[in-house]
Amino acid sequence: MLTGSEKVNYGQLDALLKIKGLQRIENPQTTEAVHRKCMKCYPKIFKKEKVVLPGIPEKRTKGVHACNFKNDKQLSGDSYKIGLNKMKSPQKFRSASPEFPEKLHNLIKILKKIPILRTAEEHETIYKTMKLIPDVCSQLSDAELKELSTTVIGEHWGRGNKVDGSQGFFAILKGSIKTHSTYYKRMIGGYFVEAAVQSSAPNLTESSSQAKLGVGDCFGTLIPLPARLQQDVLAVITDESSDFLKIPSADYLRIREEIAKREKLAKEELIRGSPYYQSWPMVFIFHLTAQLKWRTFPTDHVFVKVGEISKYVGFIKSGCCNAYRIIPALVKRPLGKMIKRMRQILIGQLQPTESFGEVSILLQIPSTYMLKAATPVELGMIDAADILELDPIIQMLLLQTSKPLFENITEDDIKLDYIKKEIEKEWKHKKDMILKEVLFYNGIIPGVGKWVHEPVPFRKDEKKYQVYPHVASYRT
Known part of the structure; x- marks a missing residue:
């Protein structure tokens, strides 16, 4: 066999x-x-058959200006390396689309203008492009991106020129470059990024210390280097005629300082606007602003639950919050049977500049109400751990000026208010049913047949009391 x-x-x-x-x-x-x-x-x-697994086809892009945007991966210590042929991360820009070269050409054309001569639409185009570059958007906040988009400039360099990256951050929009030193960029965290070349590449003609970077890559630094490190530390050499988007380091430092000042002033105004803190000395308010962070919450987000200690002190910057108490109530079922259910009763509302959570955190008292966002809320938050680590004098001042919220509302008041609202709701439902029965008995169906009523349009030049042939009109 x-x-x-x-x-x-x-x-x-x-x-x-x-x-x-x-x-x-x-x-x-x-x-x-x-x-x-x-x-x-x-x-x-016995011969063993070699198992051949199906291969995964590589994604390829077409077009002259095809590019890959990527994120650098950390390998060891403070050194970050990228390979010459390792640009495999998902693209954020549809470089294979036929309109991509035209968009890139328009962006380069916009950057050739002086920033003060650009239109609002052109600034918006630059802002959207900067958000697509991972090395840029990962280091800058949205506010910084918007302001820097009005100050960035474009630079054009011919082939074989050395570009110094110690005083600005560059994004390659056209052409390619070769690294001139060990490192080619420095991130805001303080670490330098090293470019590594794959020595096994068959068409590699550069030396082992050089790597080639193309469209979508970045080099340079947002924070200027000290004078002793500026000599060719982040220098690159253009491999062909290239265009760059440049963020000057001086502009970044100026805008970062301006944004920090505005945020500090906004935090001080928010805390100072609260009724509890209007008489506080500014020295103590500075301690709170140093710990305050901004957060945005959607509608129906629960900030505080009944029986729990608040996790933070909240200062409402925009929006409003509803406070509820949960009480047992009798609910009438369709067949007339009465059953006991827990109901949320609205007991109050917090408006902008008001705060909550101080007394609950300092005295470790569980909350007697549930606080829920009635609209989207922008909140200034101070964590409970930061409140408990404040100076004892500031904590005593907080207890003296703050008061428990909704403490004057008793359970009897809540029950009477609930009964009153239920009676009004039942009476309204009864009136609506009687009205519908009367209309139906008389053959009147609103919105059908001759009972369709359309508003008569009036022009501004017409008199308020206009007499129509078939309508009697009287002045009153």
Whole structure:
């Protein structure tokens, strides 16, 4: 059955049969050493088929200006390396689209203008492009991006020129560059990024210390280097005629300082506007602004639950919050049966500049109400741990000026208010049912047939009391 089979290696089979010392007619016993040798050669008789797994096709881009935007990955220590042919991350810009070269050309054309001569639409185009570059948007906040988009400039360099990146951050929009030193960019965190070249690349003509970077890559630094490090530390050489988007380091530092001042002033005004803090000395308010962080919450987000200690002190910058108490109430079912259910009763509302959570955190008192966002809310938050770490004098001042919210509302008041609202709701439902029955009895169906009423349009030049032929009009 095995004759002619492609699964048997006949050469190995012959070698196995020729092993001396195997059991035969003339040799009735096989030695242990020969047995081990035979068992070692036996598996080689059968051919093993090589399993070929399906390959994953590589994504390729078409077009002259095809580019790949990527994020650098940390390998070891403070050194970050990228490979010459490792741009495999998902694209954020549809470089294969036919309109991409035109968009890139328009962006380069916009950057050639002086920033003060650009229109609002052109600034918006630059802002959207900067958001697509990972090295830029990962280091800058949205506010910084918007302001820097009005100050960035474009630079054009010919082939073979050395570009110094120690005083600005550059994004390549056209052409390519080669690294001139070990590092080619420095991130805001303070670490330098190293460019590594794959020595196994067949078409690599650069030296082992140089890497080629193309469209979408960045080099330079947002924070200027000290004078002792500026000499060719972040320098690159243009491999061809290239265009760059440049963020000057001086502009970044100026805008970052302006934004920090505005945020500090906004935090001070928010805390100072709260009724509890209007008489506070500014020295103590500075301690709170240093810990305050901005957060935005959607509608119906629960800030505080009943029976829980607040996790933070909140200062409402915009929006409003509703406070609820949960009480047991009798609910009437359709068949007239009364059952007991828990109901949320609105007991109050917090408006902008008001705050909550101070007393609950400092005295470790569980909340007696539930606080929920009635609209989207922008909140200034100070974590409970930061409040408890404040100076004892500031904590005493907080307890003296703050008061528990909705403490004057008793449970009897809530029950009476609930009964009053339920009676009003029941009476309104009863009136609506009576009105519908009367209209139906008289054959009146609102919105159908002759009972469709359309508003009569009036022009501004017409008199308020206009007499129509079929309508009697009287002045009152």
